[in-house]
Amino acid sequence: MSTITIYHNPDCGTSRNTLGLIRNTGIEPTVIEYLKTPPSRETMAGLIQSAGLTVHQALREKGTRFLELGLNEPALTDAQLLDAMQAHPILLNRPFVVTPLGVRLCRPSELVLDILPQAQQGSFTKEDGEVVIDELGQRVR
Numbered sequence: 001m002s003t004i005t006i007y008h009n010p011d012c013g014t015s016r017n018t019l020g021l022i023r024n025t026g027i028e029p030t031v032i033e034y035l036k037t038p039p040s041r042e043t044m045a046g047l048i049q050s051a052g053l054t055v056h057q058a059l060r061e062k063g064t065r066f067l068e069l070g071l072n073e074p075a076l077t078d079a080q081l082l083d084a085m086q087a088h089p090i091l092l093n094r095p096f097v098v099t100p101l102g103v104r105l106c107r108p109s110e111l112v113l114d115i116l117p118q119a120q121q122g123s124f125t126k127e128d129g130e131v132v133i134d135e136l137g138q139r140v141r
Contacts, residue, residue: 017109
C-alpha cells in the first residue's frame with residue numbers, strides 16, 4: 001500500500017508534473033482522480049486544513065463555475081464554500097498530495113519535493129520544458 005496519495009486531474013499539466021515528480025522517486029502513489037471520485041466534505045476540509053490553507057485559498061476559480069455560482073461573495077462562510085466544492089469537485093484546486101511528511105497543494109508542482117520521503121532518482125523535466133531535477137537527481141533552482 002502506498003504512503004503517498006495524490007488527488008489528481010489527468011487533464012491538468014500541473015497535476016501530471018506533480019505525479020511525475022512523485023514517480024521519479026520510485027514510489028507509485030495512490031492516485032485519486034477526484035473529479036471521478038470526489039473526496040468527502042470532511043476529507044476536503046482535512047486536506048485544506050492540513051495544507052495550512054483557508055477554504056478560499058483552496059478554491060479553483062479558473063475554468064470553473066466560480067463566478068456563476070457567486071463564490072466571489074465575501075460573506076460566504078467556509079461551510080458554504082465547502083458545500084459548493086462538494087457539489088462541484090472541479091472547484092477544489094489541484095493537486096493535493098498527502099505523504100508521511102505532510103500535505104500540500106502542489107501549485108507549482110515543485111512544492112511536492114518538500115514532502116516526498118525519498119530522493120529523486122534521476123532527471124525530471126516538466127511538460128513545458130523546464131528542467132526541475134538534474135541528471136544527478138538534484139533540484140535545479
